[in-house]
Amino acid sequence: MATILLLISVTVLYAGYNLLVKISSEHVPNLATSTVMATICLQIAALAVSSIFAIYLLSRGGQILQLSWPTYAWAAMAGLCIGAAEIGYFYLFGNFTAGKSLSASVVIPTVVCGTVIIAVIASQFLFKESISAIQITGAIVAMIGIIMIYTGSQA
16 A cells, blocks of 8 residues: 555645746746746756755665665666656747747646657566566557647647
């Protein structure tokens, strides 16, 4: 049960992240030429949350927080990906993409469903996880959904 609650919490928090980036982008002043400072603010806030959690763990005692160098290297690469994605998100939502902001109803489902599709493929080929026919069907339905969402927004 705890795993399900954590999964739901992470999903809600990730949705909040997506929606709050859009809201933040709507408050960019007209004279701004970049949203990079919003990205930096987002990352500082994320660092603060992680730091507070680390302090909490250390205050409980008995914690070993030292990890292996490969763990740090892969985490750093993940950080590079999310940092670049955040910059892209702010640009998609801001008025920097061909002079217009894209709607949250297009960007967020495309990114999230695209992530699901890539994860299913990567799970099979990179991690050698078995993928069921229902998962493959779900990925195909997600792809069709992305196409429908995107083309429907162009009408």
